[in-house]
Amino acid sequence: MSAASPGAHKTALAIDALRRGWPVAIAGIDGTLALLPIETADPERLAGFDPTGSAPILLSAGRAATLKLANQRDAAAPDAPVLIERAPWIDFAMATALSDPQFDLSVPLKGPFRAICLAEHDAGAAALRLARIGGVLPAFCAMSGVSAAIELTPADIDAHEDAARLTIATRAHLPVAGAENAEIVAFRTPEMPGEHIALLIGAPDGRPPLVRLHSECLTGDVLGSLKCDCGPQLHAAIEAIEASGWGIVLYLRQEGRGIGLINKLRAYALQDQGFDTVDANTRLGFAVDSRNFAVAARMLDLLGQRSVRLLTNNPEKVAQLEAAGISVAERVPHILPANPHNARYLATKRDRTGHQF
Numbered sequence: 001m002s003a004a005s006p007g008a009h010k011t012a013l014a015i016d017a018l019r020r021g022w023p024v025a026i027a028g029i030d031g032t033l034a035l036l037p038i039e040t041a042d043p044e045r046l047a048g049f050d051p052t053g054s055a056p057i058l059l060s061a062g063r064a065a066t067l068k069l070a071n072q073r074d075a076a077a078p079d080a081p082v083l084i085e086r087a088p089w090i091d092f093a094m095a096t097a098l099s100d101p102q103f104d105l106s107v108p109l110k111g112p113f114r115a116i117c118l119a120e121h122d123a124g125a126a127a128l129r130l131a132r133i134g135g136v137l138p139a140f141c142a143m144s145g146v147s148a149a150i151e152l153t154p155a156d157i158d159a160h161e162d163a164a165r166l167t168i169a170t171r172a173h174l175p176v177a178g179a180e181n182a183e184i185v186a187f188r189t190p191e192m193p194g195e196h197i198a199l200l201i202g203a204p205d206g207r208p209p210l211v212r213l214h215s216e217c218l219t220g221d222v223l224g225s226l227k228c229d230c231g232p233q234l235h236a237a238i239e240a241i242e243a244s245g246w247g248i249v250l251y252l253r254q255e256g257r258g259i260g261l262i263n264k265l266r267a268y269a270l271q272d273q274g275f276d277t278v279d280a281n282t283r284l285g286f287a288v289d290s291r292n293f294a295v296a297a298r299m300l301d302l303l304g305q306r307s308v309r310l311l312t313n314n315p316e317k318v319a320q321l322e323a324a325g326i327s328v329a330e331r332v333p334h335i336l337p338a339n340p341h342n343a344r345y346l347a348t349k350r351d352r353t354g355h356q357f
């Protein structure tokens with residue numbers, strides 16, 4: 001077990017609060033913001049949080065650009081969160097329409113909206129990060145200089161996300177289809193809700209292991225979704241590792257490239273409207289890829305592997321592992337045949353996210 005961390009503990013409480021629609025306060029270097037998550041709140045809670053109805057709405061820069069408020073972003077910090085002035089007609093329903101792109105086509109946003117200066121950049125950016133980690137929409141009603149029952153700092157979120165706090169919880173023999181001689185190893189921190197998993201296949205033979213970093217994809221891994229290539233990539237990785245003699249699949253709980261299942265499914269709904277995977281994430285207010293592969297480096301370290309052959313088409317995985325001190329002796333391409341449902345997704349990976357095909 002890794003040592004208790006008061007900061008990680010507070011962050012876990014804050015994530016729980018966001019999911020229940022309770023306010024949190026974040027104290028950054030340039031001030032404190034009390035924040036009510038729009039997605040999980042309701043009109044009564046909003047009125048209780050902000051009785052005068054004057055607290056502005058905090059959105060990400062990407063969401064602001066989608067709402068055509070890009071010209072109101074801070075030119076010196078175009079990726080900084082945006083604060084929308086709370087005009088009298090921005091009630092809970094309008095705040096929801098500002099937050100949730102599923103309403104973009106059905107709710108004409110009347111405006112005019114006015115962005116106001118966000119003094120508490122540090123707290124605002126941390127709030128958007130916390131929303132992503134908690135799997136809720138990155139949009140809040142925000143009040144300056146006010147506290148809340150749960151108060152945390154950006155450093156507390158760093159502590160929660162610190163890969164160094166990961167430890168091995170247990171391990172067991174696990175024969176799987178495609179690799180009968182396999183062992184499963186489970187990792188966690190005291191606060192994290194999901195467990196990362198390593199599947200060790202075959203026996204070490206002195207060469208760097210063939211390694212696959214697989215990010216969780218419930219739709220692809222479990223349901224056999226044809227919209228992506230995750231399921232076939234997972235099974236092909238097990239087969240390739242078995243054939244190579246030995247190696248490791250790291251199954252990382254980074255559903256939806258780190259935005260969580262519900263937000264990924266929201267992105268799918270936007271893809272149904274014609275947006276690609278990149279634009280769908282931006283319209284939701286998230287980065288295109290929120291994953292941090294330092295967690296994979298930590299897992300390899302705990303397994304005693306400092307040099308790997310990496311099965312991937314994604315140069316970012318190579319770069320992040322190297323940056324975290326794992327040597328990538330070779331990148332091994334991991335390309336599976338396209339189907340009619342995922343051809344555009346794969347083309348977007350090639351054309352917009354730097355994957356090598």
Ligand SMILES: Nc1nc2c(ncn2[C@@H]2O[C@H](COP(=O)(O)OP(=O)(O)OP(=O)(O)O)[C@@H](O)[C@H]2O)c(=O)[nH]1
Nearest residue numbers: 215216217228254255256257264267277312313314
């Ligand atoms: N947000 C979002 N996530 C997606 C989407 N499609 C798949 N994912 C997630 O993407 C992750 C898989 O990552 P990919 O980008 O497909 O592949 P990669 O792992 O980066 O690269 P390779 O190693 O080359 O396969 C999983 O967590 C999936 O849940 C999508 O449309 N939107």
Ligand SMILES: [Zn+2]
Nearest residue numbers: 217220228230
């Ligand atoms: Zn997938």
